[in-house]
Amino acid sequence: MATLKDVAALAHVDVSTVSRALNNKAYVHPETKRRILKAVKQLGYAPNLVAKSLRQGKRHTIGVVVPSINISIFGEIVQGMEEQARNLGYSILISNTMDDPQIERECLARMRTGLVDGIVIASTGENMRLLADIASENIAIIQIVRNQSPQFDCVAADYYECGYEATQYLVKLGCRHIGLINGHGHIRPYEERYQGYKKALAKAHLQEYVVAASKDGSQYFEDGYQATKELLKMVPSLDAIMVATDLQALGVIRAVKKAGLSVPEDVRIISLTGHPVGATLETAMTSMQVPSREMGECATKLMIERIESEDHSAIRHQQIVFQTMLMTRETT
Structure with a gap:
């Protein structure tokens, strides 16, 4: 993986110049900036957002990975999450996977680069090793609806x-x-x-x-x-x-x-x-x-507790189970 030093060497400038050019924090001569951007493209350089976010503190953003929010339980859950997150000073970033393990893998790979402080996921169950790797990087993971592993917190129904x-x-x-x-x-x-x-x-x-x-x-x-x-x-x-x-x-x-x-x-x-x-x-x-909005609110509160905890290893995983209710109508 290319580093800032690699970009500087290829563009024949020092590292501080590359940093100024990429962050637009100070003037860099247009020709020098052109060489730097060309080197970035040639090397495929991507900034280490994780390191940057650690320096700057929390991003106050929760990633949400669900199959689809199109007229489904997940749409209701996401609404509950978004409202609760907003009330607590957080925002959410939503990815729809259509229950495709490959799409899910790509969504998780993007989120782990520092876009979010934690991930709430209704997993396909095909990427549990990747989720474990992400959790090892101090990114909180909470399962919603689908309890695919006891390794993580979960908010589900009976x-x-x-x-x-x-x-x-x-x-x-x-x-x-x-x-x-x-x-x-x-x-x-x-x-x-x-x-x-x-x-x-x-x-x-x-x-x-x-x-x-x-x-x-x-x-x-x-x-x-x-x-x-x-x-x-x-x-x-x-x-x-x-x-x-x-x-x-x-x-x-x-x-x-x-x-x-x-x-x-x-x-x-x-x-x-x-x-x-x-x-x-x-x-x-x-x-x-299914009390979907309540489940979304619960998952959000639990996630923020995890994010703001100083010692994640001291927290015991929670398996929170909501009860469903029979609503009799005309089809029976």
Whole structure:
């Protein structure tokens, strides 16, 4: 990696001149500055922002890495975070990964260069070693929604209980063929909700029917639509569907109606990650409501405590779990 000295040597100036030219703190002859910038480009020099931030103190900025803020739980979480951060004198820097491990890796690599004091992340689970490296550089890490490792603080919900309670509710309504449209099992909330669903079905001596949504989490409506078609083909007598998000549930409703069935007369539907939009639909969505804004506020307070602590090693990791709440509406 090129250094300030390397740039100075190539441009035939001293280090202080390079520093003045790059920071625009004093006059540097235009021809000299041109040579310096040419040397910077040729060497691929990047300033050590970490060292600079340490000299200048905290940046009062929190990095937020989430799959997407587009009408999802993460949008609500980010709103809660931003409001709380502003009240406490901090700002946030948001990166959307679309649950792509490579994009996540690139976002984390940029943030670790000194842009932020800490990172709140809903991780894919594929870059845990990188997160450990970043934490070793005294950059605080807090997991949000997805508890992928006990090595870091986490603010999440009780997804097992969420899946269990939703399934029990449908069983009590008389449903006997309950399908689950879930995400991929390597992401903890999906796995834990599945385990709750499985436990409730076993207790009622019922069979499970599970379809995983596509790996590309950006096509919510289409995911719900295609997964429902698959479930109905698998189980023509399907009488209930549990789905990961409200937006996927819109696709579920469309597929059910296209199959000539009615909601909730023929098929009852529950979203396992309630969003405020669900209550405003033409057929209001029954959902397991997640206190997303409160989770965002909690994660922000915890992060700022970590950032402002003098001795990070003395702090015990916290695993904070919020409870979900069943909101019964028209789809059941």
